[in-house]
Amino acid sequence: MINTIIQGILLGGYYALIASGLTFMFSVMRIINLAHGSLAVLAAYALLVLAQSWHINPFLGLLIVLPAMAVLGFLLERLVLERSLRAGQLVPILATFGLAIVIDNLLFEGFGANTRSLGNFIGSLSYDSIELPGGIFVGVLAVGTFAAAVLVLVGLQLFLSFTPFGRAIRATSEDPDTAGLIGIDARLVNGVAAAIALVTVGIAGAALGMRGTFDAYTGGAQLLFAFEAAVIGGVGSVWGTLLGGIVLAVAQSIGAAISPLAFLIAGHGTFLVVLFARLWLAGGIGNLLARRA
Amino acid sequence: MSALAVRDLSLDHGLLHAVRHVSFAVGSGEVVALVGANGAGKTTLLRAIAGAHRPAGGAIELDGVDITAVPAHRRVGMGIALVPEGRRLFAHMSVEENLLLGRMSGRAGPWTLDRVMATFPNLAPRRAARAGTLSGGEQQATAIGRALMSNPSVLLLDEVSLGLAPIAVDRLYQSLAGLMQSGTTIVLVEQDLNRVMRVASRVICMLEGRIVLEGATATTSRDRVTDAYFGLGQARMPA
Amino acid sequence: MNAQTGFRVERWTAASRAALAAVAAVSLALVFAPYVLGPGALDRLTILFVYVILAAMWNALAGYGGLVSVGQQVFLGLGAYATVKLADLGMNPFLAMVAAGLIVGLLALPLSFPMLRLKGGEFAIGMWVVSELAHLLVNLDPLVRGETGTSLISLNAFDAPLRRAAIYWLALAAMLALLGGLFALLRSRVGAAVQAIRDNEEAAASVGVRVLATKRLIFVFAAAGAAIAGALWLATALTFQPRAYFSVNWTAYMIFMVLVGGIGTFEGAIVGAVLFFAVETWFGAAGVWYLVGLGAVALAFALLLPRGIWGALETRFGLRLLPVGYRLDLSALLRAETKP
Numbered sequence: 001m002i003n004t005i006i007q008g009i010l011l012g013g014y015y016a017l018i019a020s021g022l023t024f025m026f027s028v029m030r031i032i033n034l035a036h037g038s039l040a041v042l043a044a045y046a047l048l049v050l051a052q053s054w055h056i057n058p059f060l061g062l063l064i065v066l067p068a069m070a071v072l073g074f075l076l077e078r079l080v081l082e083r084s085l086r087a088g089q090l091v092p093i094l095a096t097f098g099l100a101i102v103i104d105n106l107l108f109e110g111f112g113a114n115t116r117s118l119g120n121f122i123g124s125l126s127y128d129s130i131e132l133p134g135g136i137f138v139g140v141l142a143v144g145t146f147a148a149a150v151l152v153l154v155g156l157q158l159f160l161s162f163t164p165f166g167r168a169i170r171a172t173s174e175d176p177d178t179a180g181l182i183g184i185d186a187r188l189v190n191g192v193a194a195a196i197a198l199v200t201v202g203i204a205g206a207a208l209g210m211r212g213t214f215d216a217y218t219g220g221a222q223l224l225f226a227f228e229a230a231v232i233g234g235v236g237s238v239w240g241t242l243l244g245g246i247v248l249a250v251a252q253s254i255g256a257a258i259s260p261l262a263f264l265i266a267g268h269g270t271f272l273v274v275l276f277a278r279l280w281l282a283g284g285i286g287n288l289l290a291r292r293a
Numbered sequence: 294m295s296a297l298a299v300r301d302l303s304l305d306h307g308l309l310h311a312v313r314h315v316s317f318a319v320g321s322g323e324v325v326a327l328v329g330a331n332g333a334g335k336t337t338l339l340r341a342i343a344g345a346h347r348p349a350g351g352a353i354e355l356d357g358v359d360i361t362a363v364p365a366h367r368r369v370g371m372g373i374a375l376v377p378e379g380r381r382l383f384a385h386m387s388v389e390e391n392l393l394l395g396r397m398s399g400r401a402g403p404w405t406l407d408r409v410m411a412t413f414p415n416l417a418p419r420r421a422a423r424a425g426t427l428s429g430g431e432q433q434a435t436a437i438g439r440a441l442m443s444n445p446s447v448l449l450l451d452e453v454s455l456g457l458a459p460i461a462v463d464r465l466y467q468s469l470a471g472l473m474q475s476g477t478t479i480v481l482v483e484q485d486l487n488r489v490m491r492v493a494s495r496v497i498c499m500l501e502g503r504i505v506l507e508g509a510t511a512t513t514s515r516d517r518v519t520d521a522y523f524g525l526g527q528a529r530m531p532a
Numbered sequence: 533m534n535a536q537t538g539f540r541v542e543r544w545t546a547a548s549r550a551a552l553a554a555v556a557a558v559s560l561a562l563v564f565a566p567y568v569l570g571p572g573a574l575d576r577l578t579i580l581f582v583y584v585i586l587a588a589m590w591n592a593l594a595g596y597g598g599l600v601s602v603g604q605q606v607f608l609g610l611g612a613y614a615t616v617k618l619a620d621l622g623m624n625p626f627l628a629m630v631a632a633g634l635i636v637g638l639l640a641l642p643l644s645f646p647m648l649r650l651k652g653g654e655f656a657i658g659m660w661v662v663s664e665l666a667h668l669l670v671n672l673d674p675l676v677r678g679e680t681g682t683s684l685i686s687l688n689a690f691d692a693p694l695r696r697a698a699i700y701w702l703a704l705a706a707m708l709a710l711l712g713g714l715f716a717l718l719r720s721r722v723g724a725a726v727q728a729i730r731d732n733e734e735a736a737a738s739v740g741v742r743v744l745a746t747k748r749l750i751f752v753f754a755a756a757g758a759a760i761a762g763a764l765w766l767a768t769a770l771t772f773q774p775r776a777y778f779s780v781n782w783t784a785y786m787i788f789m790v791l792v793g794g795i796g797t798f799e800g801a802i803v804g805a806v807l808f809f810a811v812e813t814w815f816g817a818a819g820v821w822y823l824v825g826l827g828a829v830a831l832a833f834a835l836l837l838p839r840g841i842w843g844a845l846e847t848r849f850g851l852r853l854l855p856v857g858y859r860l861d862l863s864a865l866l867r868a869e870t871k872p
Contacts, residue, residue, distance in 0.1 A: 032653025034602065080835065087838035090600045093656050094787055095834035097602060101784050101827030105820045164397060171383045171394050178381040181343055183369030183398025183443060220780060224664065227657045261672065268665040275658070276646045 001257075003136050008253035010138060012229075012246030013146025014211065018204035018222055019229040019241050020152050021197040026230075028173045028193040031081055031092045035100040036226060038219030039198060042103055043069055043205030044118065045111060045214075051121040058118045058206060066202045073198030074191040081194065082187065100219060108216035118209035126210065145207045149245070152200050153238040159196075169193050228271040234278065247274070294357045296321040296478040297342070297373075297447050302351035304337050304502075311337040313502040314351070319447070319495075322476045326483055326493035326510075330522060333499040335482045336378050339449045342480070343375035344368040355447065369398045372446035376453060378482075380436040384425030388416060388435050391424050392442050399443025409438035413468050430461030434468065441472075448472075450481035454488075466492065486522075490515060500524050562704055566697035574700050578768055580809045581703040582761045585710055586782070587789035587805040588798075589757035592714055595796030596726045597750040598733070600652075602783050603659025604758050606666045609777035610636045611759025612766040613670050619686045620675055626702060629763035633706075637756025644751045648744060660780065667778035681773035684766055699767045706764065710757045711802075717753070718798065722746060730796065781823065788826045791833045794840030803842050 022036050033039075043065055050061040084095040119126035128140040160166040172179040172189045180186055208214055208222065225248065233244020248267055255266025295318035304312035312334040319325050327335045340346040342353055344365030352361045355371055363371070374395075382391055392406055410417045413434035419427060424435060433453050440448060454462040466488065473479060473492055483489050489496055490510050498506035498521040506513075506521035566574060586608075594600045614632035619625045643662070650658050671678050687695055717723055725746045728736035737743050766772055785808060793804020815822045837844060 026653075032657065034653070034657070080831070083835045084838070087834070089652060090594065090598065091834050091838050093600045093602070093653050094791060095831055097783070097787060098827045098829075098831035098834060101781075102824055102831065105823040105827065109820045109824070164393070167386070167390055167394055168397060170386060174383050174385060175381060177345065178377060178383070179394075180365040181345055181369075181375050181377060181381075182395050182439060183366050184394070185364075185366045185398075224657065224661055228661065231654070261668070265665065265668045268661050268668070271661060272646075272665065279646055279649045 002134065004253045004257045005250055006132075006136055006138060007142070008250035009246050010142035010146050010249075011253065012242070012249035013142070013149040014204070014207050014245070015225050015229040015248050016233075016242045016245030017145060017149035017152060017200070017207055019226040019233070019245055020149070020156060021200035021204065022223075022226045023230045023241055024156055024200065025194060025197040028169055028197075029077075029081065029085070029190055030173070031085065031096075032227075033076075033081075033197075034093060034096040034223060035103060035219075036096075036201060037221065037223030038100040038103040038107075039069075039072075040201050040205035040208055040222050041107065041214055041216070041219040043202040044209035045107055045116070047118055047206055047209060048116055051118065058121055058210060062202070062206055065206075066199050069198040069202035070195040073195035073201075076198070077191045077194035078187070082190065100223075104217055104219055111216060113215065115213040115215045116209070117213045118206070119211075122210055139211075141207075141211055145211060148203060148207065149242065152203060153241055156196070156200070157238045165189075165192065225267070228267065232271060232274045295319055295354075296323070296356060297480070298354040298357075299338075299342065300352045300354065302338070302341065302353065303349045304334070304341050304346055305349045306337065310349075311502055312341070315499075315502070315504055316351075317497055317504065317507065319478055319480060321446075321478055323495060324473050324479045324481070324493045325495045325497060326481055326489040327497050327499065328483065328486065328489060328518065328522060329499035332501075334502040335499055336451055338499075339375060339451050339480065339482060340377075342447075343373055343449060345375070366398060369443050369445075370400065372400060372444075373449065374399070374440035374443050374445035374447070375449040376433075376436050376440045376451060378451040378455065380432045382424040382427075382432055382436055382439070385423060387421050387423055388427070388431075389420050391435055391439050395439035395442030399445070402444025404441045404444050406442070409441060412441075412471070413438055415464065428461070429457045430465060433457060433461075433465055437465075437469070445477065447478045447480070450479065450483075452482050452484065454483065454485060462488075486515060486518060490518075498522055559704075559708055563701070566700055571693070571696055574696055575768060576809075576813070578700050578703045578764070580805070581707040582764050582768075583785075583789065583809050584802055584805040585707050585757055585761040585764075586786050587793065587801040587808070588711055588714060589754040589761070590786035591790045591793075591795060591797075591801035591804075592750055592757075593754040594790060595801075596718070596730060597747050597754075598730055599648075599747065599751065600656045601659040602656045602780065603661070603663035604754070604786060605778050605780060605782040606659065606663035607636055607640065607755045607758035608762035608765070608782055609663070609670065609774060610639070610666060611762030612772050612777050613673075613676070613774075614759070615763040615766055616682060616684060616772050617673075617675065619684055625684055625686045625767070626698060629702065629760065629767060632763045633756050633760035636759035637752050640752045640755030641748070643755075644748045648747055648751060660783075663778055663780070667774055670774050670778070676772065676774060679773060679775050681771055683771045687767065687770065699764065702767075703764050706760050710760070713753070715798065717749075722749065726750070784823065784826055784830070788830045790840070791830050791838070792840055794842030794844075794846070795838070797840070797842045797846060800840050800842035804840065807841075 018037075018040060022033065025031060025033055046065045046068070047058045047061045050056040050064060051058055056064070080095055080099060081092055084091040125141055129137040130140060130143065131137055160170055168179070168184045168189050169192075172184055172186050176186045179189070208218070229245040229248045230241060231244065232247050233240035233242070248270065251270035252263050252267040255262035298318040300316050302312060302315045303310065315338065327338070329335050337346055341348055344363060344367075348361060352359055354360065355373060360368060360371065383394070386394075389406070392409055410420070415431055416434050416438065419431055424432065427435065437450070437453065453465060457465065462485070481493070493510050496506070496508060496510050496513060496518060497504055498518055500521065505524070506518060562577075565577060569577070590601075590604055593604070611632050614635050615625070615628045618628035618631055623631065647655060647658060647662070670676055676682055690698065718726065725736065725741045728739070728741050729743055729746060733743060762777060765777070789804035789808045790801055791804070792807055793802070794800020811826075815825060833840065839847065
């Protein structure tokens with residue numbers, strides 16, 4: 001059981017990692033990007049192509065993919081999110097969903113139905129493990145992902161709290177009109193925020209690909225996990241997202257230990273229970289994902 | 294060449310003509326007061342000068358340069374700063390953060406964090422406090438300080454005394470006294486006519502979107518301004 | 533004409549009367565289709581009716597309730613599942629279909645309590661999670677045997693032409709009933725409440741509109757409608773493979789229909805369903821590219837024409853065929869004003 005929980009905690013690191021971009025984008029722009037998971041899978045496929053066709057190790061591949069994701073994020077904000085937000089609060093949901101369908105199916109068209117993994121390209125790292133006291137083995141990759149999650153979350157928080165641009169992002173998210181009046185270019189700020197969010201998505205995609213397998217339609221599940229981790233973790237602090245990821249993953253792992261069918265059921269079920277409990281206790285809080293900056 | 298000029302400016306709020314064919318100029322270093330009843334178009338006018346409201350017609354010039362098409366965030370870098378009606382501070386951020394934000398896109402100049410603190414001494418102890426927890430007077434001081442941090446050449450003050458206790462307003466204007474003599478061009482919207490006659494060199498009165506009176510405070514009587522304010526002694530304006 | 537105020541409030545215009553007459557005529561004609569059309573065409577018409585139901589229900593939820601759900605497929609799947617279960621227990625399959633719709637509608641009521649407290653994107657994805665969970669739980673039922681699925685075997689007791697006609701009539705009846713119910717709802721006080729909520733929820737609440745109750749009504753109505761659609765789909769497809777019913781692609785179809793047709797307009801949902809039906813007929817075989825096309829078109833409409841085709845037509849031509857609102861006739865007043 002201890003082993004299950006520890007593996008769960010480490011998996012939670014991955015969930016926190018992929019949740020970080022979702023909550024960041026939401027706290028800045030009040031948009032939930034339904035293409036979030038699909039974009040992570042896109043990054044994974046990009047790393048795959050670099051590794052397969054160009055023999056570039058996925059870690060080095062990140063040096064190419066992450067900047068590309070940043071540019072993609074900027075373009076996404078300018079071309080899709082900004083426009084659709086002007087049409088109404090609900091339109092970005094529809095637009096990003098349409099985008100997710102396009103990305104998923106184009107990936108299927110391009111790469112077929114086979115499941116892939118980046119594990120083949122990182123040598124022994126995919127199965128190296130460290131032994132902990134008590135005879136429990138933890139994967140180096142799992143620990144690395146967890147560490148990456150903490151770094152990303154702390155990094156984002158520090159960025160928002162202590163840098164001038166981070167301040168500008170917080171101001172724009174609170175009151176874009178006044179931000180403009182004091183000289184902040186809201187469009188630029190949102191574009192950069194989206195770029196940052198997609199960089200974290202790229203990192204998460206790399207982790208996804210290295211730790212396990214993926215196919216063209218994996219994006220939907222990743223979006224759900226990210227969302228669940230974010231909501232369980234609650235009104236956004238860094239530690240909230242991390243905790244949310246851990247709770248989700250541990251629930252899933254315990255479920256899986258009982259029966260393979262129960263992995264997902266345990267996860268979704270826990271999410272709904274926590275959600276309803278929080279809604280009931282708080283008497284209906286407004287936005288569950290909102291980060292009080 | 295005036296520091297700020299507004300030529301035949303018209304502004305709409307949906308179907309409502311909030312400002313109709315308004316023209317005036319402000320010289321460098323002048324303090325001009327804009328008065329008028331609620332709904333006369335004063336706030337809309339200031340917002341348009343700051344770039345937050347697109348004109349339906351006319352032009353705005355800064356130091357002779359037409360800035361009508363320039364977006365709000367770029368006007369700050371050109372030297373215009375607005376202290377909005379209602380303060381509009383970032384409530385979740387501290388006083389210091391609000392002030393630092395003001396500096397981001399502004400110009401080089403004498404205004405620094407320390408100088409703002411010196412100008413508004415009541416802010417110094419509240420430096421790290423969240424803006425949403427401040428009193429009205431402190432919030433107003435922060436809002437003005439935030440605008441000053443961009444080192445504007447033209448400062449627009451929209452109803453800075455709104456919602457403040459008289460003693461807080463006194464303190465505010467005391468702090469502003471030095472600013473008003475320093476050579477910064479100031480356009481202020483103010484309801485208190487007595488104060489207007491004391492601090493401004495020129496007064497412009499608006500009614501239903503038009504200018505109905507314009508004159509130097511030294512030579513214009515309070516009564517004349519009051520009459521213009523209420524539209525008395527004027528021929529009925531055509532629609 | 534009110535001589536004092538100079539304006540008139542009307543519900544029916546000449547155009548809308550004509551439109552309603554046309555709808556009645558078409559509906560009557562459709563009743564006789566089984567005597568005229570071959571089996572293939574009849575099946576396709578049945579499917580068209582299912583699409584219209586789905587579009588109208590998703591539009592009711594999103595366009596009128598302001599609730600975008602990426603998980604409405606849960607009701608589709610549960611409707612089909614309930615039908616299979618009831619038929620397995622011995623109920624007449626046609627009765628089972630109707631009962632399934634009602635049961636799922638009832639189930640949606642307790643679900644609405646927590647779910648309606650979510651906003652915007654949280655509600656959207658929250659419903660998706662509910663759908664995934666329902667899918668997993670349904671898979672556990674030994675009757676369903678996981679993804680292998682089962683069939684509505686009891687339908688085979690009826691001979692093919694009669695079965696096909698009966699399903700067709702049931703679909704036609706369901707579509708007309710649901711559309712009619714929605715129409716009546718929108719013309720009632722609930723309809724006014726819906727419009728008010730859509731325009732400004734806070735303002736609506738401040739004048740006494742019971743926002744939550746109204747949303748709940750729409751949520752349950754949309755759920756029941758989608759469930760009936762699921763049951764009808766099952767009847768045409770005969771097999772129940774959970775993955776096909778709980779697939780998020782159904783949401784993609786519904787979003788396409790409503791976005792392209794016109795979100796928040798009654799006629800728009802129907803237009804969107806017909807367009808989708810046409811697109812599916814011609815391009816459905818293109819497999820993955822078909823889905824890419826759907827997604828791309830939905831995205832394009834969201835960015836460029838968010839009001840949809842009917843919404844755009846409404847704005848340009850002031851067209852409103854089905855009278856769910858009120859029209860203000862200011863012509864007399866304007867004529868009086870321009871008199872010198």
